[in-house]
Amino acid sequence: MPFTTYPTVNFRKNQIIIFVFMYIKINLLVIFILLLSTGYSQKKWTLQECVEYSMSHNISVKQSDLQTTVASINFKQSKLSQIPSLSLTNSDGLNYGKSKNPSTGILENQNYFSV
Secondary structure, three states, X not given: OOOOOOOHHHHHHHHHHHHHHHHHHHHHHHHHHHHHHHHHHOOOOOHHHHHHHHHHHOHHHHHHHHHHHHHHHHXXXXXXXXXXXXXXXXXXXXXXXXXXXXXXXXEEEOOEEEO
């Protein structure tokens, strides 16, 4: 029976070559994606765009707008508080059947209309 050797050395070299090529492909893919994503994310702003952005996102400006709104609401409220108001109430009551007499405090079988 002749002794046969398996080509383990060639197999190992092929694995290393495949690994190196895969490593290079993955690195190139990552670099390509990074270049594409950074190329589109940057935009040059003009001075007018910078001023408009800062005015629309400035906290002090928003606060002053809110204070102006609150002041106008307070003004309207003070103007409306000068108008006279009218209120009507009614506290009548009708007791029927066995009810408590309001003057004596005893339960009686009578009807009472209290004002």
